[in-house]
Amino acid sequence: MADAYPAEPDVLELRAAPASRGELLRDVARHREVLMALARKDFQTRYKRATLGVIWAVAVPVLQAAVMAVVFSKIVRFPASGGYAPFVMVGIVAWTFFAGTLTVGAIAIVENASLTEKVWFPRALLPMVPALSNLVGFAISLAVVVLLLPLFDVGWGVRLALLVPATALLLAFTIALCLVLAALHVYFRDVKYLVAAALLVWMYVTPVIYPKDLPALARFTWLIDLNPLTGIVDFFRLGTTGVAPGAGRSIAITIAWTVGLGIAALEAHRRYDRLFADQL
Amino acid sequence: MSAAIELVGVSKQYVKLEERAMLLRSLLPFARPKRTPLDALRDIDLKVDEGETIGVIGRNGAGKTTFLRLLAGVSRPTAGAVRVRGRVAPLLSVGVGFHPEMSGRENVYINGMLLGLSEADVAARFDEIVAFAELESFIDTPVKFYSSGMFMRLGFSVAIHVDPNVLLVDEVLAVGDLAFQLKCFERMRELKERGTTIVIVSHSMHAIRLLCPRAVLLSHGRLELDGDVEEVIARHHELLSEATDTGELNGEPFAGGVELVERELLGPEGPTTQVPRGVPCRLRCRFRFTRPVESPLVHFTVLGQDGTVAYQMRSALNHQHRRYGKGDEATAEIAFTPQLAGGTFRFLVSVTSVDGRQLLYRDTNGLLVYVPPPLGSAGIADLDATIRLDGEVLTDYPDLTL
Numbered sequence: 001m002a003d004a005y006p007a008e009p010d011v012l013e014l015r016a017a018p019a020s021r022g023e024l025l026r027d028v029a030r031h032r033e034v035l036m037a038l039a040r041k042d043f044q045t046r047y048k049r050a051t052l053g054v055i056w057a058v059a060v061p062v063l064q065a066a067v068m069a070v071v072f073s074k075i076v077r078f079p080a081s082g083g084y085a086p087f088v089m090v091g092i093v094a095w096t097f098f099a100g101t102l103t104v105g106a107i108a109i110v111e112n113a114s115l116t117e118k119v120w121f122p123r124a125l126l127p128m129v130p131a132l133s134n135l136v137g138f139a140i141s142l143a144v145v146v147l148l149l150p151l152f153d154v155g156w157g158v159r160l161a162l163l164v165p166a167t168a169l170l171l172a173f174t175i176a177l178c179l180v181l182a183a184l185h186v187y188f189r190d191v192k193y194l195v196a197a198a199l200l201v202w203m204y205v206t207p208v209i210y211p212k213d214l215p216a217l218a219r220f221t222w223l224i225d226l227n228p229l230t231g232i233v234d235f236f237r238l239g240t241t242g243v244a245p246g247a248g249r250s251i252a253i254t255i256a257w258t259v260g261l262g263i264a265a266l267e268a269h270r271r272y273d274r275l276f277a278d279q280l
Numbered sequence: 281m282s283a284a285i286e287l288v289g290v291s292k293q294y295v296k297l298e299e300r301a302m303l304l305r306s307l308l309p310f311a312r313p314k315r316t317p318l319d320a321l322r323d324i325d326l327k328v329d330e331g332e333t334i335g336v337i338g339r340n341g342a343g344k345t346t347f348l349r350l351l352a353g354v355s356r357p358t359a360g361a362v363r364v365r366g367r368v369a370p371l372l373s374v375g376v377g378f379h380p381e382m383s384g385r386e387n388v389y390i391n392g393m394l395l396g397l398s399e400a401d402v403a404a405r406f407d408e409i410v411a412f413a414e415l416e417s418f419i420d421t422p423v424k425f426y427s428s429g430m431f432m433r434l435g436f437s438v439a440i441h442v443d444p445n446v447l448l449v450d451e452v453l454a455v456g457d458l459a460f461q462l463k464c465f466e467r468m469r470e471l472k473e474r475g476t477t478i479v480i481v482s483h484s485m486h487a488i489r490l491l492c493p494r495a496v497l498l499s500h501g502r503l504e505l506d507g508d509v510e511e512v513i514a515r516h517h518e519l520l521s522e523a524t525d526t527g528e529l530n531g532e533p534f535a536g537g538v539e540l541v542e543r544e545l546l547g548p549e550g551p552t553t554q555v556p557r558g559v560p561c562r563l564r565c566r567f568r569f570t571r572p573v574e575s576p577l578v579h580f581t582v583l584g585q586d587g588t589v590a591y592q593m594r595s596a597l598n599h600q601h602r603r604y605g606k607g608d609e610a611t612a613e614i615a616f617t618p619q620l621a622g623g624t625f626r627f628l629v630s631v632t633s634v635d636g637r638q639l640l641y642r643d644t645n646g647l648l649v650y651v652p653p654p655l656g657s658a659g660i661a662d663l664d665a666t667i668r669l670d671g672e673v674l675t676d677y678p679d680l681t682l
Contacts, residue, residue, distance in 0.1 A: 012353050014362040034393045041390065045381045118370040118377045118448075119394045120353035274356035277349065278294055 018271040025266075027122045035125045039132035046133065057137025061096040062144055065089040068209050078210050083152045083241070089145045090240045091208040091233045097138040098174055098229065099199050104130040105178030106195045107185050113280035123276050124269045127178035131171060142167075145240065154241055162239035169251070170232050173258045179265035186276045206230060213245050225250040228257035282365065284446055284477035285328040285351060290360035292321040292346050292501075320346040322501040323360070330365070330445075333468075333478040335492035335509060337485070337516050342498040344481045348448050351479060366445025367396045371435050378431065380424035384415055387423055388438055395442040405441050412467075413437035414460070433460060440467050447471060449480040465491070485513050485624065485650055513650055517624070518553045520648045537573055538631045538641035541566040541609065545627070545647060555618040555625075555649050557662050563614040565629050567641065569604045574634055576604070578612045581628040582620070583646070590625060590660040620651050621662040 019027075028035075047054050065088055073084035104111075108126040116123060142163065149156060185191035203209075206229040210217075217224065224230050225246065231254025234247035296316045321343045328334050336344050349355040350362050352370050370377075377394075378387050388409055392402035410419050413433040423431065439447060447468070468478060468491070482488050488495055488509060495512040497504040497519075505515045544551050546562040555561050563580070582591040593614075604610060612629065626646035632639055657665075667675045 010366065012362075012364045012368070014350065014353060014356045016357055016359050033399060034390070037390055037393055037399065041379070041382055041386055112379075115377060115379060115390075115394075116354065118352055118354065119391070121394055274354070277354045 014274065019273065021266055021270055024122065024124070024270040024273065028124055031121050031125055034121060035128060035132070038125065038129045042129050043133035043136055054137060054140070057134075058140045058144060061093050061141050062089070064096070065092040065145075068092060072209055078214070083154065086145070086149055086152045086154050086241050087211065087237065087243075088209055089148070090142075090236045093138065093141045093145055094170060094233055094236045095203060095206065095208045095229070096141070097134055097170065098232070099203070101131045101134045101174050102178060102181070102195060102199065105174070106181035107192050108178065109182045109186050109276055110189070110280060113277075116277060117280075120274070122269070123182075123273050124179055124265070127182040128175050131175045131178060135167075135171065138167075142236075149240060157242070159239055159242050163236065166232070166235035166239050169235060169254060169258065173228055173232065173254060173261070176258055176261035176265050180261055180268060183265070183268040183272060183276070186272070186279050202227075202229065206233065208233060221246065225253055228254045230254070231257075282330060283327045283363070284330040284332070284365050285326070285479070286361075286363040287324050287326040287350075288361045288363075290321055290324040290350065290357045290362055291319065292343075292350065292355070293358040294318045294320055319501050321350075321357075321498075324503050326496065326503065326506065328477055328479070330477055331472060331475045332494065333472055333480065333492045335488035335495035335512075336479060336481045336498065337483075337488060337495060337512065338498035338504075339520065343501040344498055345450075346501075347498065348450055348479070348481055351446065351448055364446055367442065368446045368448065369395050369439040369442050369444030370448040371432075371439045371450060377435065378423050381422055383422050384410075384419040384426070384434060388419075388434070391438050392442060395438070395444070397442055409434075409437045409441045412441070412463075429457075436464055440471060443474075444471070444476055447476055447478045449478065449482075451482050451484075485516075486622070489513065489652065510652065513652075514553050517648050517650045536638065536640050537569065537571045538576070539568045539570060540641065540643065541568050543629075543647065545649070553649065555620065555651060557619060557651075557664070558617060560615065560617050563616070563627060563629065563647070565612045565614075567610050567612065567631060569606060569608050569610070571606055573604045573640060575602050576610075576640060577632045577634060578614075579628075579630045579632065580614045580616075581630070581646075583626040583628065584660045585624045588660060590620060618651070619662050621657055621659045622651055623660070624648060624650050 043054075047056065065085075068088045069085040072078050072088065078084055105127040108130060109116075109123050112126050116126075146156070146160060146163075181191055181195060205224075206227055207224060208229075212221065212224050212230065212234075231247070231250035231252070234244040234250045235254075237244040238247050294317070296318045324347075336347060338344050346355070348370065350357060351364055352368055353364070356362075377391060379390065382390070385406075388406065389399065389402050392405070392409075393399060397405075410416055413430075413436070415430060415434055418426070418430065423434075426434070449468075472478060478491075480488060480491055492509050494507065495509040496506045497512045497516050499519055504519070505512050543563070543565045545555070546552065546564060547554070547559060552561070578595045580591075580593045581589065584590050593616075612631075614629065626648055628643050628646035629641075630639065630643060631641040665675070666673055
């Protein structure tokens with residue numbers, strides 16, 4: 001067992017100054033095995049007690065999308081090019097991942113305070129955990145939507161490959177936002193309620209269930225595109241139905257948001273990481 | 281030998297908010313909640329060598345927990361630098377470090393990995409960890425169903441099986457049965473032999489004395505004393521008694537007509553804080569009367585740590601009539617020869633009216649005195665026993681200090 005001692009032990013040096021960006025990134029990279037283990041456990045504990053297990057993660061958004069599809073295509077009659085059902089399904093699946101992850105991720109540092117009370121690891125891992133564990137349910141839901149596409153007269157094509165960068169962007173944006181909010185939440189517990197309230201409104205200002213090219217919205221296209229989630233749902237529609245007018249601009253805006261939030265997250269965590277514990 | 285732990289001018293300040301910060305109020309400069317700075321540690325310099333075992337003592341709020349948090353890297357200092365070489369393993373205990381919903385098995389993996397092992401490393405040691413914790417039949421139970429003893433055993437087992445360079449022990453040795461405690465001591469000795477530095481925080485002077493040749497005393501965030509364990513423990517009790525005198529502990533001592541002006545414990549060579557067995561001592565108290573009192577009685581009581589009366593003595597009634605007026609002073613001197621066994625004792629002096637019914641002065645906390653116990657013994661009295669088996673003395677205990 002003695003051979004497990006590191007030959008040249010790492011020296012932990014703590015000063016009043018914040019960690020450098022490189023240090024934080026190195027620390028996160030060094031703990032990636034822990035991150036994966038935490039995500040795996042999070043996934044398992046979430047669905048272990050339920051008989052149907054992970055099926056719930058898929059069934060709920062698909063059911064929600066089905067309800068939306070019936071309500072809005074038969075009753076309200078939104079005109080969506082490429083068929084309304086696949087349009088709304090892909091939107092709901094992406095939104096469900098985002099909303100579900102944000103609700104948990106934004107409070108992850110406070111909620112898991114006990115884990116970091118005595119042993120240090122970058123707190124930035126905690127808000128990443130729900131994003132990674134929700135990715136499984138999301139991937140299955142997305143696969144179900146893709147499998148159902150021919151049912152709505154949408155063929156499969158090379159454009160399905162776009163779902164990979166779309167998922168990457170969704171993941172990056174969600175994680176960046178969770179990191180920033182989770183850091184804020186340590187100091188301001190209102191964040192938890194703000195997130196819940198914001199998500200309620202956010203879903204309706206995002207073209208999830210309605211197409212953004214509705215004639216009534218023509219004057220607000222710019223505003224709609226400024227919403228980072230517009231780019232995400234556009235990206236996913238580009239990969240599934242292939243129809244997403246003005247997707248280039250909205251996706252570019254989402255990437256800008258992601259980079260901005262990513263920088264904010266990096267700054268917040270390198271400055272406050274070892275001070276979070278004082279507030280918990 | 282290089283230093284395993286080094287603190288240079290370390291201070292830690294917390295900001296205590298008068299009320300919970302609210303997002304809106306913090307944005308309005310005029311409505312900001314009041315912030316009171318709180319110095320948990322002030323300008324600490326300390327160096328601990330590789331393989332050393334050091335005890336950290338001090339009253340509640342002296343900064344012991346903050347000290348451990350800095351060593352574990354959970355928090356960062358407000359000033360100064362903390363350097364810790366190698367893998368630091370804190371003992372995990374109830375509610376900290378364990379995820380209640382996850383089973384013991386999953387927690388062992390997560391914690392092993394958090395402490396710096398790879399998943400394969402944990403797998404290789406898994407059986408040993410579980411066997412040491414004696415939790416074979418509960419390892420797949422969610423830890424929220426564990427008792428505090430089970431938590432402690434698992435936490436200890438994980439910490440010592442990750443081959444730490446620095447082991448942080450926070451008061452957990454108090455839990456668990458005697459057999460398990462002995463096993464822990466044995467393991468800690470093994471770790472120490474392999475070069476692990478051990479930091480023990482405890483309120484049990486017994487544990488500190490048994491395990492640490494060196495100790496540091498923290499008081500109000502400052503490093504009050506760093507040195508030989510006996511010396512540090514003595515100083516700790518001195519500070520405790522001072523705190524008692526100034527009414528700093530549990531409010532003001534009861535007073536109904538008599539005030540304590542001065543109190544000192546005297547050994548053969550003057551003021552002392554220790555009462556070794558068989559050495560005559562005197563406890564001298566000077567009282568002032570705040571109202572006229574006739575022939576007061578003086579009571580002397582010695583209590584064990586758990587409140588057991590170890591000894592009691594009262595002055596007699598049938599002596600010359602004495603009368604004290606308001607503002608008069610009187611000196612009570614209690615001479616005694618201690619025959620106490622090890623532990624912390626409270627020496628209390630009280631004054632009552634002549635019929636014993638009216639309490640004129642009661643010392644709520646008393647003078648705290650620590651008596652180093654003879655090894656192998658327990659209880660409140662010291663009978664200085666020796667045990668022979670077939671003529672061989674079996675009670676000449678070797679020094680157990682790590």
